[in-house]
Amino acid sequence: MTVLLRRRCADAGEAARLSSAVVADNPEYVRVSAEGPELVVRLTAPSAASARASLEDLLACLAAAERTGAGR
Numbered sequence: 001m002t003v004l005l006r007r008r009c010a011d012a013g014e015a016a017r018l019s020s021a022v023v024a025d026n027p028e029y030v031r032v033s034a035e036g037p038e039l040v041v042r043l044t045a046p047s048a049a050s051a052r053a054s055l056e057d058l059l060a061c062l063a064a065a066e067r068t069g070a071g072r
Contacts, residue, residue: 001051005041015039021065022058030054 009015015034022032031042041058045051 001045001048003041003043003045003051003055005043005055007039007041009034009037009039012037018062018065022061025061026058027054030058032058 009018012034015037018039019032019034026032029044031040033040033042039062041055043051043054043058045054
């Protein structure tokens with residue numbers, strides 16, 4: 001199963017900061033990158049349950065990064 005998520009940020013700098021804030025936590029099957037003002041998440045998992053668990057963890061990390069100002 002492959003999941004692709006895109007989130008528009010205020011600008012390219014915000015997308016890059018958020019991507020950098022979560023890069024250390026990402027396993028090899030999760031890629032988070034900044035493409036201009038968009039934060040792009042690509043995840044490949046063996047099952048829907050595995051994809052969901054990984055996305056829940058990643059989204060929690062991104063929310064924490066936004067709350068602590070990594071996105072600004």
